[in-house]
Amino acid sequence: MAEMKVQVNLTMRAVGNQISNQAYSxxxxxxxxxxxxxxxxxxxxxxxxxxxxxx
Incomplete structure (x- = not known):
């Protein structure tokens, strides 16, 4: 369960970075x-x- 939370957090960070980079570009x-x-x-x-x- 803890590993799944880590995976979800990493995925959310990656998606958040993509969205902010796309908005800027x-x-x-x-x-x-x-x-x-x-x-x-x-x-x-x-x-x-x-x-x-x-x-």
Whole structure:
């Protein structure tokens, strides 16, 4: 039973390391564009574009 706990702990550590490494490598590959600043115009299309770029 103790050996099984050791095996489970080692497996969990290995999986945890893989997930954290994958999250770092994925985030470093993609460049997320920043939305353009809203310039204060009361144009509905401009506001819609700003809100769409935020999401």
């Amino acid at each position: 994925v985030s470093s590959k993609f460049k997320i564009p920043e939305p353009k600043a809203f310039n204060g115009n009361r144009d509905a299309k401009e506001l819609e574009s700003f809100i769409f770029d935020m999401g």
